[in-house]
Amino acid sequence: MTATDTTPEARKASGTPLLEVKDLTVRFPTYDGLVQAVSDLSYTVEAGTTLGIVGESGSGKSVSSMAVLGLHDTRSAQISGSIKFNGQEIIGMSENDMRKLRGNEVAMVFQDPLTALHPFYSIGKQIIEGYRIHNNVSKKQARARAIEMLGLVGIPQPQTRVDDFPHQFSGGMRQRAMIAMSLVNNPDLIICDEPTTALDVTVQAQILDLLQKLQREFNSAIIMITHDLGVIAEIADEVLVMYGGRAVEYGVTREVLTRPEMPYTWGLLSSVPDVAGISDVLVPIPGTPPSLLNPPTGCSFHPRCTFVSQVPDNLCVTTLPVLERSSTGSSEHLSRCHLRDPAAIYETEIAPIVAPDRTESPA
Amino acid sequence: MNTAAPGLPADQPEEVSGSPSQAELLDLEAALAARPEFQPHKAPELDPTVKPILTVENLKMYFPVKSSGLIRRTIGQVQAVDGVSFEVPTGGSLGLVGESGCGKSTMGRLITRLYKPTSGRIEFDGTDLAPLSTRELKPYRSDVQMIFQDPYSSLNPRHTVGTIVGAPLVIHDVVPKKQVLTRVQELLEVVGLNPEHYNRYPNEFSGGQRQRIGIARALALQPKLMVADEPVSALDVSIQAQVVNLLQDLQREFGIAFLFIAHDLSIVRHFCPEVAVMYLGKIVEIGDRDSIYGHSYHPYTQALLSAVPDVKQAAIGGRRERIMLEGDVPSPINPPSGCHFRTRCPIAREICAKHEPPLLQVGKRHKVACHFPGELGKHPVEPLTSRLLGVDDDGNPDPGGSPDASLVTKPGYDDTWFDLDTKTFGRA
Amino acid sequence: MFGFILRRLIAAVVVLILTSFLTFTLFYKGPTNPAAALCQERGRCTAEKQEALETSMGFNDGLMTNYGRFVGGLFKDRTISQGATYTCDAPCLGISFRTKTEVSKDLLTYYPATLSLAIGGGLLYLLIGVPLGVLAARFRGTVFDKVLVGGALVIGSIPYYVFALTAWIFLTLQTSIFPTTQYVPITEDPTQWFLGLLLPWLILGITGAPTYARYARGQMLEAMGEDYIRSGKAKGLTQRKLLFKHSLRVAIVPIVTIFGLDFAALLSGTIFTESIFGINGIGQWTLTSLRAPTDFPILTATILIFAVFVILGNLVVDLLYAVLDPRVRLT
Numbered sequence A: 001m002t003a004t005d006t007t008p009e010a011r012k013a014s015g016t017p018l019l020e021v022k023d024l025t026v027r028f029p030t031y032d033g034l035v036q037a038v039s040d041l042s043y044t045v046e047a048g049t050t051l052g053i054v055g056e057s058g059s060g061k062s063v064s065s066m067a068v069l070g071l072h073d074t075r076s077a078q079i080s081g082s083i084k085f086n087g088q089e090i091i092g093m094s095e096n097d098m099r100k101l102r103g104n105e106v107a108m109v110f111q112d113p114l115t116a117l118h119p120f121y122s123i124g125k126q127i128i129e130g131y132r133i134h135n136n137v138s139k140k141q142a143r144a145r146a147i148e149m150l151g152l153v154g155i156p157q158p159q160t161r162v163d164d165f166p167h168q169f170s171g172g173m174r175q176r177a178m179i180a181m182s183l184v185n186n187p188d189l190i191i192c193d194e195p196t197t198a199l200d201v202t203v204q205a206q207i208l209d210l211l212q213k214l215q216r217e218f219n220s221a222i223i224m225i226t227h228d229l230g231v232i233a234e235i236a237d238e239v240l241v242m243y244g245g246r247a248v249e250y251g252v253t254r255e256v257l258t259r260p261e262m263p264y265t266w267g268l269l270s271s272v273p274d275v276a277g278i279s280d281v282l283v284p285i286p287g288t289p290p291s292l293l294n295p296p297t298g299c300s301f302h303p304r305c306t307f308v309s310q311v312p313d314n315l316c317v318t319t320l321p322v323l324e325r326s327s328t329g330s331s332e333h334l335s336r337c338h339l340r341d342p343a344a345i346y347e348t349e350i351a352p353i354v355a356p357d358r359t360e361s362p363a
Numbered sequence B: 001m002n003t004a005a006p007g008l009p010a011d012q013p014e015e016v017s018g019s020p021s022q023a024e025l026l027d028l029e030a031a032l033a034a035r036p037e038f039q040p041h042k043a044p045e046l047d048p049t050v051k052p053i054l055t056v057e058n059l060k061m062y063f064p065v066k067s068s069g070l071i072r073r074t075i076g077q078v079q080a081v082d083g084v085s086f087e088v089p090t091g092g093s094l095g096l097v098g099e100s101g102c103g104k105s106t107m108g109r110l111i112t113r114l115y116k117p118t119s120g121r122i123e124f125d126g127t128d129l130a131p132l133s134t135r136e137l138k139p140y141r142s143d144v145q146m147i148f149q150d151p152y153s154s155l156n157p158r159h160t161v162g163t164i165v166g167a168p169l170v171i172h173d174v175v176p177k178k179q180v181l182t183r184v185q186e187l188l189e190v191v192g193l194n195p196e197h198y199n200r201y202p203n204e205f206s207g208g209q210r211q212r213i214g215i216a217r218a219l220a221l222q223p224k225l226m227v228a229d230e231p232v233s234a235l236d237v238s239i240q241a242q243v244v245n246l247l248q249d250l251q252r253e254f255g256i257a258f259l260f261i262a263h264d265l266s267i268v269r270h271f272c273p274e275v276a277v278m279y280l281g282k283i284v285e286i287g288d289r290d291s292i293y294g295h296s297y298h299p300y301t302q303a304l305l306s307a308v309p310d311v312k313q314a315a316i317g318g319r320r321e322r323i324m325l326e327g328d329v330p331s332p333i334n335p336p337s338g339c340h341f342r343t344r345c346p347i348a349r350e351i352c353a354k355h356e357p358p359l360l361q362v363g364k365r366h367k368v369a370c371h372f373p374g375e376l377g378k379h380p381v382e383p384l385t386s387r388l389l390g391v392d393d394d395g396n397p398d399p400g401g402s403p404d405a406s407l408v409t410k411p412g413y414d415d416t417w418f419d420l421d422t423k424t425f426g427r428a
Numbered sequence C: 001m002f003g004f005i006l007r008r009l010i011a012a013v014v015v016l017i018l019t020s021f022l023t024f025t026l027f028y029k030g031p032t033n034p035a036a037a038l039c040q041e042r043g044r045c046t047a048e049k050q051e052a053l054e055t056s057m058g059f060n061d062g063l064m065t066n067y068g069r070f071v072g073g074l075f076k077d078r079t080i081s082q083g084a085t086y087t088c089d090a091p092c093l094g095i096s097f098r099t100k101t102e103v104s105k106d107l108l109t110y111y112p113a114t115l116s117l118a119i120g121g122g123l124l125y126l127l128i129g130v131p132l133g134v135l136a137a138r139f140r141g142t143v144f145d146k147v148l149v150g151g152a153l154v155i156g157s158i159p160y161y162v163f164a165l166t167a168w169i170f171l172t173l174q175t176s177i178f179p180t181t182q183y184v185p186i187t188e189d190p191t192q193w194f195l196g197l198l199l200p201w202l203i204l205g206i207t208g209a210p211t212y213a214r215y216a217r218g219q220m221l222e223a224m225g226e227d228y229i230r231s232g233k234a235k236g237l238t239q240r241k242l243l244f245k246h247s248l249r250v251a252i253v254p255i256v257t258i259f260g261l262d263f264a265a266l267l268s269g270t271i272f273t274e275s276i277f278g279i280n281g282i283g284q285w286t287l288t289s290l291r292a293p294t295d296f297p298i299l300t301a302t303i304l305i306f307a308v309f310v311i312l313g314n315l316v317v318d319l320l321y322a323v324l325d326p327r328v329r330l331t
């Protein structure tokens, strides 16, 4: 935030996005072999927008976003590709420079707020610590800032609760405190790794509200990792669907969720019942997630995909499809599938299950 | 086939979509995995004529809270379950939803009699299980089984799958020793696991497969009632649907009744024709699927439902209108007076602090515990319960009024109910 | 907190009563007869003489009466007849059979040596062990880590007395690299006190530290894998702060627990160290009391001291736990 050419205004003028991830590949050598946690992942996030990342457990959501903060141990992770934040390359950056970025320009909110907060330090102390790393202020000023942040995220009586320990907070309050801690330095980008998975729906709604309110206030960009398509639908501008460490569908949320083109996304949509009861049929995806040690050949979804036979020449098994705009799709929407006309298949076979209301009266 | 799911067209894809390619899709699916639970499953319907297998009446479970100091006195009670009544129909399923800590798991543990209730009745198939001793319970243990939430910690990692699934068979001596293995393999097959894998250990299975092992173990004794405590919460979405469909197949095949505990309202909607909503140890609303999800009358149910993020919102953009609840659930040690929900209720008034609202039947199969029951945005201005409670609209004693004797909360439903429009008891 | 301490103290007193009573019972019902030994000591023991001695020592008054006298002596002066008559000031732990001195006074004489040894040795357990463990965790998998873990194993497998004896022979007896080991009270000459105990301290520390290093390494690795350390890193904390502040803060809690018990053991006397290095502490004192004829008053006293330290150690550990871990509320 110091160099003049990386101010948001300058960036906008030059057209560089806030975050640009290109061909990110993360591998972990282990005793059992090489874990291909993330492969050739590319995406961009603009200032003030929200990118949602969905996918099942082990699909590489956390690993890819932790790479943005340089949180992987370089001795145990092999990382390649490029991650540009504000035009600066993050991969290969010195630990010292990286530390100046962490918590200051890019912050992270973790899934389980009980384990993500240090149990032996008070909430206030942890926020103050985060503030003072990046700002040369007195303890007193930092404390005032911590109280202000706690108030901002809706903790009642922040002046007294600031000295409480994490275990004295409820789950929802802890997550609020975690958000306060992440936002204390007004970061440009907040990575939320399943921030509401451990919370009740009513509290989840409060937290999502809070994040959106703060996003508007500070114009921060958010990467929202979740496995709940509903959350994505409600708060993400763009969505990235991950499967087996790769992006399999990527685009504007409205496009991806109303006209999905990839059988895995179809499966995700059809395997969750909806609370409004518009579609009361449940079609699971058969099989189990792929091994990252021995990923399937070709399309990594092919062992579970029910459309393999509709693609000629056994392509699904032999060739990895490219993440690209489908022949019938829009430019705001990329997918990784060999199917010729996914739109037609979706309309006739999937939409009747997942969105019967829409087939009756096309939007 | 039993009565719980009459004429369920689960394996008739034509019902879902008339398009010719649909049939092809399902053929393929069958070829890939010849498992019925991978096919589209519709939500089962309610059959109101069947008799209940389980009747719970005014059930209470209070855990003592000890004081600090030299002598540890009991200074309070966690009112985990506080006067709950409901029925589960034979071969049917009742869903139990509510926020963390509202007493759902405690409820499940009471029904499986892992806890002895403080008071109340648990009538299973004509016998009250509540007062029975451990020894007296033994014959009933096989009839009521539990499936646990965590597929990782609920299986002993040092036992093979065969030992785990076979243990209840051996303990209850249901089949001769020699046939245990055969039966175990049958059970594994039923839940969609390879019967040859009986010799493997739990850590060699994925989460979804482990949950299947847990289900096979619960099935071993051919229970009449299964208490499923968040059976799919720990699983990935794509695997959740597999397990839910498996449970649905088992229910249909063996006529097992379910008490299905979950906090995921969509899954409960799909699985259970009847649903009870709990808040701080009490049922605040209970009814058939349509009453709860279609036109709930309790502000808590309404808030809960409106908080669920909806995929369909993608087409509209932005977030759904919702009723925001302030703060967190209060402590069950000192629950608020009157209506437990009043501290977070958007429509609470004076009477709510003074009187606990009775669980009033307001429809054919619909009961609600609120002084101001009504559809969202149409809650009445005057409390509907004041006359029944014999108080005025602010909850102060009404010299002319007296509490209605019919307010005792019973399990099940009556033929007459309180009509919200006419404010009188009657039939529809 | 107060209620907790009170409850624990009451429990401690109960345990002490039980321990002392048990020791006492052994003393009385045991196979050796102290009167016989005393009698022989004074030459030409006849049956009558022994009989008279037994009566005067109160052996015929029954177990409970004697125990009562012993407990009473803790609070007020008493006279003890043991062949001759001795006065014993409160708190009285009896009169040594062998030296005829008051056990409690002897205790005061011997104890400072043991205390000095324990404090230095205990400190070195921590000062050597914990930093090595932390560094091994930090550089996990490197040569340093492997050398450390291996070295700890080697040291751990050498019997303590072999180690101590070898060190004494080579480092003081033959080469005089270290000054002669001895105990000089710190009030008398602080320098001599330090020099005389230096080698015993180091030997205690070096042999005890590997356990702590291994334990600290394990605890640190566990702590470093916690989510909140990752959160700290994501905040931009330096590696040093993450290690020595956030991780160590958590890892130190279980270390304190085992240290509390180890330290209690040190305080109750280190028999080998004291004998090998010729330091007159309560360890040696206990050892001599065991030589036939067994000096029961001393033995009873040392067993009680041991019980007191174990109990106190536990209590202190629990209290420290509450101070270190805010999640533990002692109620």
Ligand SMILES: Nc1ncnc2c1ncn2[C@@H]1O[C@H](COP(=O)(O)OP(=O)(O)OP(=O)(O)O)[C@@H](O)[C@H]1O
Pocket (backbone or CB within 6 Å): A028, A030, A035, A036, A037, A055, A056, A057, A058, A059, A060, A061, A062, A063, A064, A076, A227, A292
């Ligand atoms: N340090 C590591 N060493 C080896 N493998 C790792 C390491 N970190 C992650 N992995 C593996 O990388 C894969 C991707 O993990 P990741 O945590 O990104 O999944 P995720 O999509 O976030 O899943 P979840 O929804 O469960 O959080 C997993 O298979 C995981 O086991």
Ligand SMILES: Nc1ncnc2c1ncn2[C@@H]1O[C@H](COP(=O)(O)OP(=O)(O)OP(=O)(O)O)[C@@H](O)[C@H]1O
Pocket (backbone or CB within 6 Å): B063, B064, B078, B079, B080, B098, B099, B100, B101, B102, B103, B104, B105, B106, B107, B263, B332
């Ligand atoms: N054995 C126990 N002793 C004391 N209190 C208990 C005990 N078991 C449960 N409770 C308390 O009773 C209340 C209800 O707990 P329960 O586990 O039934 O909630 P739940 O609805 O299952 O929540 P979740 O969704 O988090 O599983 C909680 O406040 C809990 O702390």
Ligand code: SF4
Pocket (backbone or CB within 6 Å): A262, A263, A264, A299, A300, A301, A302, A303, A305, A306, A307, A308, A311, A316, A321, A336, A337, A338, A339
């Ligand atoms: S590429 Fe083939 S296997 Fe992969 S999703 Fe598309 S149709 Fe299915």
Ligand SMILES: [Mg+2]
Pocket (backbone or CB within 6 Å): A061, A062, A063, A193
């Ligand atoms: Mg993750």
Ligand SMILES: [Mg+2]
Pocket (backbone or CB within 6 Å): B104, B105, B106
């Ligand atoms: Mg529970």
